[in-house]
Amino acid sequence: METVASSACRKETDSIGSKNIPFDVYYGLQTLRASENFRITGLNIHDGIINSLAEIKKAAALTNCEVGLLDKKAASAIISACDEIIAGQLHDAFIVDPIQGGAGTSLNMNANEVIANRAIELLGGVKGDYTLVHPNDHVNCGQSTNDVIPTAGKLTALRLLNNAQKELERLVCALREKGEAFHDIIKIGRTQLQDAVPVRLGQEFCAYASALQRDIHRMEKAKDEMRCVNLGGTAVGTSLNADPRYVQRVVLNLDKITGLGLTQAYNLFDSTQNLDEFVAVSGSVKACAVTLSKIANDLRLMSSGPRAGLGEITLPPRQNGSSIMPGKVNPVIPEVVNQVAFNIIGNDVTITLAAEAGQFELNAFEPIVFYCLFQSIDTLAYAVNTFIDNCVAGITPNPKRCRELLEASVGCATALCPIIGYQAATELAKRALSENRPLREIALESGLLSPETLEQALDPVRMVGPD
Template sequence: MENGKENKTGYRVEQDSIGAKDIPGDVYYGVQSLRAAENFRITGLNMHPEIINSLAYIKKASAITNCESGILEKKKAKAIVQACDEILTGKLHEYFIVDPIQGGAGTSLNMNANEVIANRAIEILGGKKGDYSAVNPNDDVNCGQSTNDVIPTAGKMTSLRLLQNLKKELLRLHGALCKKAEEFDHVIKMGRTQMQDAVPIRLGQEFQAYSDAIMRDIHRMDNAMDEMRTVNMGGTAVGTGINADEAYVSRIVPNLSKISDIQFVQAFDLIDATQNLDPFVAVSGAVKACAVTLSKIANDLRLMSSGPRAGFGEINLPAKQNGSSIMPGKVNPVIPEVVNQVAFNIIGNDVTITMAAEGGQLELNAFEPIVFYCLFQSIDTLAYAVQTFIDNCVTGITANEERCRQLVENSIGVITAICPHVGYEKAAEIAKKAMKTGESIRNLILREGLLSEKEMETVLDPVNMTEPGISGKELLRK
């Protein structure tokens, strides 16, 4: 039966190597897309809009390149390009019906794009959907390509765009943390190691350390984005370039770079670039590392704000919603909590991506769909988490300065600052007395006449306790 012929009212018949199938007459997808949608009802989710756009860029670049190479006639190329441009404006996305997780290394997604673009191009040329004699999904839209170079390239382009958005939010977070570091620079508090009192630190120093860690993640993200710029377009099925014209192979990546406004480079070894997904593992690792950093910061904020009366109570987080259905007035640290949960999910996604990349065999890895599903989710959710972390938490944090001061003065940890002036053994003796009696280190030192009030003020000056470079005796001589 001929493709595109009407079988019953409102339907057209399309045929592939499996057989004939009724397709709703008004849709732009075709038989292979519909079979995939029926076979892979996995997540119930739609394809990420950015990968749909990435496929449109690739198909557009391929049509232009094939036309330049004399392989695709101009009118077909022009219609394909117009169809791709429409997709890039957000049109036709609803006809990408295949599940993000699918068998076949992404062939279903590639064919979904080929069919939608072909059917729209057929309409542009005045034909009827399903009449693939006018524009063929395989022979015209997919000319010079294979799923095995199109899909990894689309995954890399999508990752780059999503990473750019994540980087923008991370830069905002870095700025917000730097502002808090400056705001809190004068606030001295108790530093803690292994959850026990250690030595004093300035609250601003803690926030400065957070900002430095985020900047390190931004640099790591930049390196990850570089991993995504090398593509295997032109390699077709296994990287050997079978069925691709030599002129097409040499021009496709420059053309793709030009129309997408992303500087791609063609892999030196197209076979290697077709076989291996390690660049996606590297990107996932960078995203995971950033998630770990953020989760640790979120943990610290929850601890420092705990109580507020029976916990540390050193900082206040913005109150965003009621914290209990039974305990009146309770407010929970919900924003740091959601950051933690996003991080847990990203860590799990990274394991999945790692195993999927390891699971490839010989000339192809069939598991790119699950890699992309997990990676795009990780990048997107981290960006959203950072956004709410900034706007609903970090910028509104305030310090309880008096509480911080009291904890320092009542802590055994300040004995470390006094140790150079009274000696280790005497300092240890004073510390034991303080722990046994509950009396402050300051009072014990003064009562025993080990230091004067003025000397104590100098030794326990916030800057002196939190900056290196001056010995104890030099400090008192000053």
């Protein structure tokens, strides 16, 4: 790649031709071509993967210096440039679209060019003077897009999952606190949206916490697959153009830099070809989204009303609910949780299709996998954050309404079955419904049970199980 400088632009040349590039930018010709070719989302590359790429390039420079393939001066400049990126600088120089052809080559070269040009500056040179530090020969030494990009994707996913898990742990705690606070409130349970048997309101909230704890555990297991990387395999897993000593050391150095507990894949061919590990992570995120959406559904139903619905709980009011109906307040936080879940489920389908579509030694569709996966994990964490702070923490129960619905229900007839039999209990329930009278009153009239036995049988506390 040749570079010729002018007053306002520098001209760079590659195998396709030449282009003028603004003199002050850190990216180079391959990045510029990619930005012109892939105007897809209009979004920026995720900051997490930019930092992950810088960590990989830092580990590679350190390792290549250790084995004598990169002189200390150039290596030091590259490492310093990487440290600046990891600290949050130069991110605006990453201009390629998240969705791109080429299996991520454009993103890899964006990193190579930015790091090379910043290293050149640190060495006292002029951006574009690749005789000092070359994007391919020096920054990309011992690497390929095909081992750099999947590794960067895994590092990013690991960190995003860590953040999501922290938010989920907060939600679990918030739900358990509500479970304890609502322990003494007994309400009618529902199956298939029909009256069932009594349940403690606190038991419902504790069940939500239990389900989410299982989701956290599922994510933790999926993270193990993200810790196994194919860095060192270069293009197809053969480690072509990488020094054997580099191959042995680079992941160890990357692990020291990141502290993420990384290991090198036992089979570099497999790890380069297949994206099933990302499917597993996406699956764990999707499963959690399903749990969250179900909880949000329950809260919307239990808070429905306030006069014409169930009204068993009250959600904290967050904003006006209508431009035309005065005083209307909608369950906007559960609604946004639902929508995030819908999007995550759709992203999971895309990730699944992209992983299936790989051929032979490489899957070319990692960019769309990462775009969808990072969005899913990020939005899950954001949704959980607002769910806790703007909804769950402020939920209040309506004990009187819970008691009214419990007394009006015939679900408690279930407790009479062991005493008078299923058929007789059914007849009492049907009569209570047809006459629109309390079950307790109908049962007492029937003479099938003594008042004492009936009182004990229909005691809600006895029906909701031990404390």
